[in-house]
Amino acid sequence: MNGEAHITGPEAPSPITADLVLSVNGERYPITVDTRETLLDTLRERLGLTGAKKGCDHGQCGACTVLLDGRRVKSCLTLTVTLDGRRVVSVEGLADGDGLHPLQAAFIEHDAFQCGYCTPGQLCSAVGMLAEAAAGWPSAVTPETDAGVDLDEEEIRERMSGNLCRCGAYVNIVAAIGEVAR
Amino acid sequence: MTTLTRPTPSVGSALDRVEGVEKVTGQAKYAYEYAPDDLVYAVPVQADIARGEVRSVDADAAVKLPGVIATIWYGNAPRIAPAENAELSVLQSRRVAYRGQYVAVVVADTLENAVEAARLLRVDYDVEGHDVELRADHPGMYRPEKVNPAYPADTEQGDPDEALAGAEVVVDEVYSTPAEHNNPMEPHATVAVWGDDGLTLYDSTQGATAVRDTVAPLFGLPPGNVRVVSPHVGGGFGSKGTPLSPVVLAALAAKHVGRPVKLTVTRRQMFAVIGYRTPTIQRVRLGADAEGRLKVIVHDAFEQSSRIREFAEQTTTPTRMMYAAPNRRTTHRLVRLDVPTPSWMRAPGETPGMYALESALDELAVACGIDPIELRVRNEPAADPESGLPFSSRNLVACMREGARRFGWAERDPAPGIRLRDGLLVGTGVAASTYPVYRRPSRATATALADGTFTVRIAAADIGTGARTALTQIAADALGVPTGLVRVEIGDSALPDASLAGGSMGTASWGTAVVRACEALTGALRERGGQVPPDGVEVSADTAREVGNGERYARHAFGAQFAEVAVDPGTGETRVLRLLGVFAAGRIVNPKTARSQFIGGMTMGLSMALLEESVMDREFGDYLNHDLAQYHVAACADVRDIEAVWVDEDDPHLNPMGAKGIGEIGIVGTAAAVANAVYHATGVRVRDLPIRVDRLVR
Numbered sequence: 001m002n003g004e005a006h007i008t009g010p011e012a013p014s015p016i017t018a019d020l021v022l023s024v025n026g027e028r029y030p031i032t033v034d035t036r037e038t039l040l041d042t043l044r045e046r047l048g049l050t051g052a053k054k055g056c057d058h059g060q061c062g063a064c065t066v067l068l069d070g071r072r073v074k075s076c077l078t079l080t081v082t083l084d085g086r087r088v089v090s091v092e093g094l095a096d097g098d099g100l101h102p103l104q105a106a107f108i109e110h111d112a113f114q115c116g117y118c119t120p121g122q123l124c125s126a127v128g129m130l131a132e133a134a135a136g137w138p139s140a141v142t143p144e145t146d147a148g149v150d151l152d153e154e155e156i157r158e159r160m161s162g163n164l165c166r167c168g169a170y171v172n173i174v175a176a177i178g179e180v181a182r
Numbered sequence: 183m184t185t186l187t188r189p190t191p192s193v194g195s196a197l198d199r200v201e202g203v204e205k206v207t208g209q210a211k212y213a214y215e216y217a218p219d220d221l222v223y224a225v226p227v228q229a230d231i232a233r234g235e236v237r238s239v240d241a242d243a244a245v246k247l248p249g250v251i252a253t254i255w256y257g258n259a260p261r262i263a264p265a266e267n268a269e270l271s272v273l274q275s276r277r278v279a280y281r282g283q284y285v286a287v288v289v290a291d292t293l294e295n296a297v298e299a300a301r302l303l304r305v306d307y308d309v310e311g312h313d314v315e316l317r318a319d320h321p322g323m324y325r326p327e328k329v330n331p332a333y334p335a336d337t338e339q340g341d342p343d344e345a346l347a348g349a350e351v352v353v354d355e356v357y358s359t360p361a362e363h364n365n366p367m368e369p370h371a372t373v374a375v376w377g378d379d380g381l382t383l384y385d386s387t388q389g390a391t392a393v394r395d396t397v398a399p400l401f402g403l404p405p406g407n408v409r410v411v412s413p414h415v416g417g418g419f420g421s422k423g424t425p426l427s428p429v430v431l432a433a434l435a436a437k438h439v440g441r442p443v444k445l446t447v448t449r450r451q452m453f454a455v456i457g458y459r460t461p462t463i464q465r466v467r468l469g470a471d472a473e474g475r476l477k478v479i480v481h482d483a484f485e486q487s488s489r490i491r492e493f494a495e496q497t498t499t500p501t502r503m504m505y506a507a508p509n510r511r512t513t514h515r516l517v518r519l520d521v522p523t524p525s526w527m528r529a530p531g532e533t534p535g536m537y538a539l540e541s542a543l544d545e546l547a548v549a550c551g552i553d554p555i556e557l558r559v560r561n562e563p564a565a566d567p568e569s570g571l572p573f574s575s576r577n578l579v580a581c582m583r584e585g586a587r588r589f590g591w592a593e594r595d596p597a598p599g600i601r602l603r604d605g606l607l608v609g610t611g612v613a614a615s616t617y618p619v620y621r622r623p624s625r626a627t628a629t630a631l632a633d634g635t636f637t638v639r640i641a642a643a644d645i646g647t648g649a650r651t652a653l654t655q656i657a658a659d660a661l662g663v664p665t666g667l668v669r670v671e672i673g674d675s676a677l678p679d680a681s682l683a684g685g686s687m688g689t690a691s692w693g694t695a696v697v698r699a700c701e702a703l704t705g706a707l708r709e710r711g712g713q714v715p716p717d718g719v720e721v722s723a724d725t726a727r728e729v730g731n732g733e734r735y736a737r738h739a740f741g742a743q744f745a746e747v748a749v750d751p752g753t754g755e756t757r758v759l760r761l762l763g764v765f766a767a768g769r770i771v772n773p774k775t776a777r778s779q780f781i782g783g784m785t786m787g788l789s790m791a792l793l794e795e796s797v798m799d800r801e802f803g804d805y806l807n808h809d810l811a812q813y814h815v816a817a818c819a820d821v822r823d824i825e826a827v828w829v830d831e832d833d834p835h836l837n838p839m840g841a842k843g844i845g846e847i848g849i850v851g852t853a854a855a856v857a858n859a860v861y862h863a864t865g866v867r868v869r870d871l872p873i874r875v876d877r878l879v880r
């Protein structure tokens with residue numbers, strides 16, 4: 001943290017703020033944040049990065065999933081004040097210029113979304129999930145062998161179950177991720 | 183002079199969603215993401231009693247917080263004109279009709295400050311005793327004038343009671359479905375901006391035209407002074423089809439503070455203020471001869487609505503047209519309780535009604551010792567059983583046969599509870615599916631631009647259905663050009679008026695207007711010898727007359743749903759191993775997005791069968807499991823093998839596209855197919871959804 005917390009007045013229940021530098025999609029954002037502010041609200045309401053979605057604000061739906069230092073987190077359960085110097089990647093940061101990330105292209109090809117509201121979270125979650133599997137992290141359905149993780153459909157379904165999709169695009173999401181995983 | 187060589191038709195091809203790149207890159211903008219200057223945040227406060235009156239609101243603690251701009255309740259709210267739908271009259275009365283109804287709203291400079299202030303607002307009530315329990319024998323049960331949208335509450339033909347008394351085989355069972363909440367992933371949201379010439383609403387809605395026409399008179403404005411913008415909508419499933427209190431509250435708060443206001447319904451609030459599927463209690467009586475030929479069908483439904491608005495779900499209407507029987511009766515009874523107002527949820531009527539009817543058919547098949555597909559074939563009507571009208575097309579039997587072939591139905595042993603695979607009881611089930619074909623008038627414009635491209639405008643909505651993509655294909659074919667030359671603009675009430683995205687009628691309604699506008703444009707261009715002036719050529723179409731003058735047919739889509747389940751005999755845990763849907767829905771405009779619609783509906787049907795249930799707390803009058811941790815919707819791991827296919831169906835009596843609606847039929851019958859498969863797996867007939875473990879393990 002590069003700044004002191006600003007606390008004003010003994011009786012005024014003013015917001016407590018803090019200064020920090022947030023790194024999002026490779027850009028540095030020096031920012032003063034309310035300590036009650038979630039990363040999701042900072043991205044959407046302060047930085048104009050509305051790709052991450054608010055579906056429940058309680059960590060139950062996954063629509064707000066972003067990558068924090070490469071690992072997937074629910075940005076609605078992450079207080080921005082804890083993120084000084086950490087690297088955030090949101091859905092806006094997945095593409096390489098005009099070149100879509102392979103997962104983005106596969107989602108379009110497999111029609112892995114309908115309304116599109118859960119899609120940013122699904123994509124960030126899938127990026128994080130592929131890295132977890134590549135690192136050999138087991139899931140609840142991984143067989144107890146030393147053979148590493150074989151990302152078959154059952155593995156993908158299990159590992160993507162933190163991201164709800166009410167349009168019911170799951171089978172297409174699994175197909176899209178499976179294609180990229182192979 | 184432009185020479186147009188007619189390209190390969192686009193309708194029928196698997197065009198990728200035209201807004202796909204916007205959606206996967208996070209660029210697609212949803213309602214809450216609009217940020218006009220000087221924006222402030224509104225956070226609504228809900229009643230925490232189920233019935234009574236707001237006595238007073240103590241805002242002292244709230245207004246002392248920094249950043250708080252206003253606290254608004256009945257006592258200081260701007261007055262708006264009375265509305266036909268009392269749900270719209272937010273903060274216009276002291277009455278509390280249900281727990282969770284909006285009773286106040288706090289406006290502050292930041293979301294954090296607004297949330298904190300809303301928490302500190304103290305509302306005092308005069309509390310009255312409440313009644314929130316749906317029972318079929320409730321003394322308040324009455325027959326509504328009509329059921330949604332305009333069907334008679336009751337119908338009767340022949341003498342059903344005598345026929346039941348004389349039938350060789352009778353099934354007489356009571357089924358129930360719980361309250362279910364739509365839960366689109368995007369919560370309802372509005373950004374309301376008052377300007378010199380009226381009100382602009384960035385709104386999460388299934389119909390921009392309808393929101394404009396509903397909201398404008400509340401604030402004494404002509405419709406032309408309200409603009410509703412909603413290019414992208416994060417699902418709705420019916421819950422964004424009827425403008426309700428949130429959009430009005432946003433406009434009212436913005437008016438009160440004189441600044442643009444942002445308001446979203448929280449996920450928890452969505453269990454009270456934006457509608458849901460009524461719980462139902464349904465008695466189905468079938469009488470047949472020993473060969474399973476139906477002599478009589480009686481279907482009675484008992485449902486609830488709120489004190490302030492009558493919404494009567496049309497639960498037994500599919501029973502009026504599914505099967506032949508000379509004696510028949512369908513009824514709906516409603517009781518008004520101190521509960522939130524139910525509304526549309528994906529295939530209202532057909533979804534709960536076909537669960538009961540198709541479960542009862544399965545019970546009749548068992549009672550008669552007849553294959554359930556054969557039973558349905560035997561009771562196939564030659565014409566619409568009630569009206570006598572011919573069906574414009576009816577391919578239920580073709581769907582059943584095709585599904586049986588693909589699913590491997592022929593090898594099925596009907597005996598229940600005998601197949602153990604890897605320690606699990608396995609079974610299969612089938613159910614029919616249906617949804618009516620509706621169409622409403624709409625308008626559209628088509629414009630030829632000097633650069634050789636075309637723009638089509640219509641205030642349609644794409645809530646994830648693929649409407650923008652389908653309309654692009656329909657317009658391209660009507661113009662005889664490749665889709666790449668056509669830009670379709672939707673989601674804005676400033677565009678030509680359109681019916682809403684509901685009743686699976688979007689493609690039929692909007693597509694007709696788009697085709698007529700494009701045909702007129704093609705004619706106008708021909709008259710000009712193909713020359714397009716620098717400022718383009720624009721023509722418009724209005725389908726009011728065409729849609730009103732249809733031939734007399736019974737128009738319905740049909741389908742067959744097949745399920746295979748595995749049930750753990752120790753725990754009762756049920757898993758759906760396979761779902762197959764075969765549909766007959768006219769011409770399929772886009773096989774890629776259509777398949778997504780079908781499997782999406784089937785996925786919601788699986789979720790309904792096994793998981794979804796809003797539990798009413800009798801003591802507090804609240805749907806108590808009001809978040810996604812407690813109201814379970816199917817997650818990725820719940821959904822394994824789902825496939826949807828369709829049979830060719832050429833129906834010339836529908837619309838220029840020959841298409842039937844496909845947004846809702848996918849959910850219809852799925853829960854019955856799963857419940858029938860659970861019976862086949864276990865021998866236990868579950869007549870109350872969802873199929874919970876405690877209903878299987880005795």
